[in-house]
Amino acid sequence: MSPGSASKSVIGDFVEVEPPEKSLTPIEDSAPPTPDSDDLRPAIPLSNLAEGIVGWESQDDPAMPFNFPLRRKWLIIGLLSVVTFFVPFASAVQTPSVQIIMVDLGEKSATMVTVTVSIYLLGYVVGPLFLAPLFEIYGRRLVLNASNLFFVVWQIGCAMAPNTATLIVARFFSGLGVPAVIVVGDLFQTDERGLAMGPTIGPLVGAYLSQSLGWRWDFWLILIACTPVVLVGLLFLPETNHRVLVERKARRMRVTTEKADLRSCYEDPESSLSKPQSNTSAIAQGLLRPLTLLFKPLVFSVSLYTAFAYGAYYLLLTTIGRVFTQTYGWSVGQAGLVYLSLGLGGLLGLFAVMATSDRDLVRRVKKNNSCYEPEMRLPLSIRFALIAPITFFVFGWAAEKHVHWAVPLLSLIPFTFAMSGIFQTLQLYLVDCYEAYSATAVAASAVFRSILGAALPIAGPKMFEVLGLGWGCSLLGFICLALVPTPLLLWRFGKHLRLKRGQMQ
Numbered sequence: 001m002s003p004g005s006a007s008k009s010v011i012g013d014f015v016e017v018e019p020p021e022k023s024l025t026p027i028e029d030s031a032p033p034t035p036d037s038d039d040l041r042p043a044i045p046l047s048n049l050a051e052g053i054v055g056w057e058s059q060d061d062p063a064m065p066f067n068f069p070l071r072r073k074w075l076i077i078g079l080l081s082v083v084t085f086f087v088p089f090a091s092a093v094q095t096p097s098v099q100i101i102m103v104d105l106g107e108k109s110a111t112m113v114t115v116t117v118s119i120y121l122l123g124y125v126v127g128p129l130f131l132a133p134l135f136e137i138y139g140r141r142l143v144l145n146a147s148n149l150f151f152v153v154w155q156i157g158c159a160m161a162p163n164t165a166t167l168i169v170a171r172f173f174s175g176l177g178v179p180a181v182i183v184v185g186d187l188f189q190t191d192e193r194g195l196a197m198g199p200t201i202g203p204l205v206g207a208y209l210s211q212s213l214g215w216r217w218d219f220w221l222i223l224i225a226c227t228p229v230v231l232v233g234l235l236f237l238p239e240t241n242h243r244v245l246v247e248r249k250a251r252r253m254r255v256t257t258e259k260a261d262l263r264s265c266y267e268d269p270e271s272s273l274s275k276p277q278s279n280t281s282a283i284a285q286g287l288l289r290p291l292t293l294l295f296k297p298l299v300f301s302v303s304l305y306t307a308f309a310y311g312a313y314y315l316l317l318t319t320i321g322r323v324f325t326q327t328y329g330w331s332v333g334q335a336g337l338v339y340l341s342l343g344l345g346g347l348l349g350l351f352a353v354m355a356t357s358d359r360d361l362v363r364r365v366k367k368n369n370s371c372y373e374p375e376m377r378l379p380l381s382i383r384f385a386l387i388a389p390i391t392f393f394v395f396g397w398a399a400e401k402h403v404h405w406a407v408p409l410l411s412l413i414p415f416t417f418a419m420s421g422i423f424q425t426l427q428l429y430l431v432d433c434y435e436a437y438s439a440t441a442v443a444a445s446a447v448f449r450s451i452l453g454a455a456l457p458i459a460g461p462k463m464f465e466v467l468g469l470g471w472g473c474s475l476l477g478f479i480c481l482a483l484v485p486t487p488l489l490l491w492r493f494g495k496h497l498r499l500k501r502g503q504m505q
Contacts, residue, residue, distance in 0.1 A: 045265035049257075054250035055265030065240040072238075079237060082229045083148050086222050090155075090174065091120050097215040098318065099325070100332065104215065107164045110461045114318050116167045118454035121314070123175020125450040129290065139244035141237055148230045151177030152223060159219035242266065294444035298433060298490070298497040302426045303448040305486045309388075309419040310449040311456035312476055316342070316395075318457040320412070323469065328405045338409060345413035349384070349420025356380060357425065374432035375494045377425055381487045384421030389481040391415035396473020426487070433498055 044064055045055040056064050068076075094101065098113050107113050127147070134143045154177065157170030239245055246264045254262050293299050317339075324335040357380055364376040391414050398407040427442065434441040464472040 047265070049259075049262070052259070052261045052263060053265050054246060054253055054262050056246070063245065065238075065242065065245075068238075076237060076240070079229055079233045080144070083151070083226055083233075086226055090219075090222055091117075091124070094215060094218050097218065097332065098321065100215050101164075101167075105161075105164050105167070111458060112164050112168075114457050114461055116164065116171050117318055118314070118457045119168050119172045120175040121450045121454040123172045125447050125454075127176035129447070133285070135241065139239045139241045141239040145230070145234050145237060147177040148226075148233060149177075152226045152230050155219045155223040155226075159216045159223065290441075290444035290447060293441055294448060296497075298494060299430065299441055299444055300448075301486055301490060302430050303445040305483050306423050306426050306445060307449040307452040308479065308483060309422050311452035312392075312480070313342075313416070313419055314453045315456040315460045315476075316412070316415070319460055319464065323399050323408070324405065327399055327402060330405075338412070341409055341412040342416045345416030345418075346420040348413070349417040350424060352417070353380065353421055353424040357428070373495060374429055374498070375491050377429040377432060378487045378491045378494070381422055381425035381429070382484075382491070384418045384425065385484045385487055387414055388418035388422065389477045389484070391418065392473045392477030392480060396477070397470045399473075400468055400470035429490070429494075433494070 044059050044061070044066065045053075046059075047053060047055040047057060060067055062068075094117060098110065098117075101107070101116070102110065102113050105113075131143055131147060151174055154170050154174035158167060158174060161167035161170055243264065243266045246266055250262050250264045254260055294303060320338055320342075321332070321335045324330045324338055325332060357377070360380055361372075361376050364379075365372050368376070391411050394411040395408045395415065397403075398411065427445070430441050430445060460472075463475070466472075467475065
């Protein structure tokens, strides 16, 4: 792709494209475009056979996903959204059922049962790394249908697992088949909204299913809900990748016209990225690029902080059920209601970012002679960062000292409020810093985040066993406190790191 061409998100194939990479230029006041403005949709690249270019036949070409009927677009989005909802749901649905699973499977180690929750996130790390390059090679339809079917089939393995080891293996493989999160997330930003809503509803439903029907129904529910949608997708989900569609068209035309030099309009013959590449090389490059980018100072700093927030979140998911059942004598179903406070805090954090981020950004841009810089996103994250450590201390010591249940319950609201705010603002900053490579940067951050999200819950039970809830949560609070300077340092040195990075450095 040439430097001036538009880059696309996955779901953007049938809704929108991202603008070309921009330099830091002054922002001028202007009237917002009307819904009918041509500026809202860039021109579709057309065929020019005289120059050997194969593209779309017209701006209204019905084969172009942008021109799909609105009803068809919503059918596609709806099909993907159902499966997408169950991805975070599946990640945390069994968290309140840890004790029930231990008894039913005869497992004596709480850590091993916790692994059944965490291992899903490790599959979530590995799967998208392989599936992302496959999206570009084979298109969306084939990869999405195969991976969604894979995700659904492994729910049977989870539901029928005779022992902990089998459950761990089945959970890992079910985590591999979750590209729908990537797809819908590219349009609706759901890997953030799903973090708040999915795990909140999942444990609540899982708690009551486990108590009334047994923990295996957590997975039967996912299977029953997703299977019809996946089968409909096999029949009606079309290919939407612009590059793949035009490349297939060019391949057909090279045969029918006997012109071997015809090329796709999305190829840039002057770019090294457009040189012929084997599928194996493309997959290898897709795997290595996020891992290489992860260890660049700017991406690593953001990833470290968001990874801790994500890991601490999942640690509490696997802990608070036992806290309220053992300390306060609640039933598993009642303990499931506690997760609503986590969801409420996450939603409040999301709304706080939406309500204040743009307003704060505009004010800072005006103070900077109308010049925008990504670091202007960071002051808001600093405010959230100051709230987070306090919540660890309050929750831990209130539960340790058997203070009234309302205190630890209510302390979870500012916890997810702060974590959601930190996650949202730093993700926005990362995307702004790496406009042309934002998908790769976010993928790199997601790898680190999911690994820590899997590791902390595994270490959590032993940590709380040794230190107790008070000092265990205090340790997390001190770590969180030590990370507070991260957005401050990025505010001070982030611009230097960006200008120094050159080719994705």
